[in-house]
């Protein structure tokens with residue numbers, strides 16, 4: 515089953531650097547490599563500022579890549595394209611934002627907001643067809659026709675997110691980047707929006723890149739999860755593997771911070787505290803970027819950047835602990851401790 519998956523996107527050593535004052539450069543995304551399979555939900559997590567949104571936007575071509583490739587069904591979206599090809603990409607990939615209020619034009623009716631993509635891509639032949647499409651979309655996301663004549667401020671956060679989803683669906687995309695799409699909503703509303711997104715995924719075969727800062731949020735939604743740290747990918751695995759057998763010390767620390775409802779288990783488990791703040795992406799640490807906060811850092815971690823390797827099937831990690839050449843030092847230290 516797993517080997518029949520079709521790659522929708524191949525992200526290859528993707529970099530997005532922002533030029534700052536003088537000659538300084540902010541390395542928001544600094545060489546990430548992973549695939550997204552057709553029909554799956556890929557969760558992307560990490561602390562604030564680690565580059566998740568920038569990665570999502572660069573994958574969608576909202577930002578030009580500094581280096582690397584994003585192959586969408588085998589074609590590099592950052593390569594040279596004709597206007598027609600660009601339009602095709604823009605239609606295939608849509609984005610849902612964290613704050614639907616900020617991303618919905620307050621002066622436009624919901625009907626016109628949803629119809630924007632339909633107009634741009636000429637998907638309706640008449641006014642009536644346009645209206646029919648909008649009404650269908652409103653129903654698809656659990657709103658009704660009458661809502662189309664209202665303005666964004668008349669809706670709750672959850673309803674606004676539904677409008678954002680309807681707007682994204684209007685052009686029949688294959689791939690949707692949901693950037694912290696449910697983070698600002700109440701927990702019960704989050705569940706409703708997630709259920710809607712799941713239903714839409716099943717009905718339309720959608721592929722999601724689901725960005726969130728919180729591992730517990732993506733746990734139930736994602737087929738696979740990528741953990742980012744300071745512009746790099748630390749680990750990618752299936753949700754099950756990531757939650758049950760996390761390899762990277764950063765993932766282990768993030769997971770240990772998720773509260774468990776069973777007080778007995780909660781009391782007995784070991785919490786891994788990550789000391790200090792995330793270093794600056796303008797001047798990231800040498801070698802492994804996590805080493806300044808890593809409880810298991812070895813001498814080599816300051817000198818050599820860890821290789822991105824598939825350690826076990828479908829489980830990728832960038833950490834010297836999983837490289838036989840270097841982990842002798844770790845084993846020796848563990849032996850002394852025990």
Ligand SMILES: Nc1ncnc2c1ncn2[C@@H]1O[C@H](COP(=O)(O)OP(=O)(O)OP(=O)(O)O)[C@@H](O)[C@H]1O
Pocket residue numbers: 532540541542560561562563564565566567568569727795
């Ligand atoms: N347009 C920009 N120009 C300059 N720097 C930027 C720009 N966008 C993001 N950054 C910087 O790039 C780094 C990564 O930001 P990004 O928003 O991608 O992180 P994130 O993981 O999505 O964080 P958050 O969850 O807080 O949105 C941060 O240091 C941020 O300040």
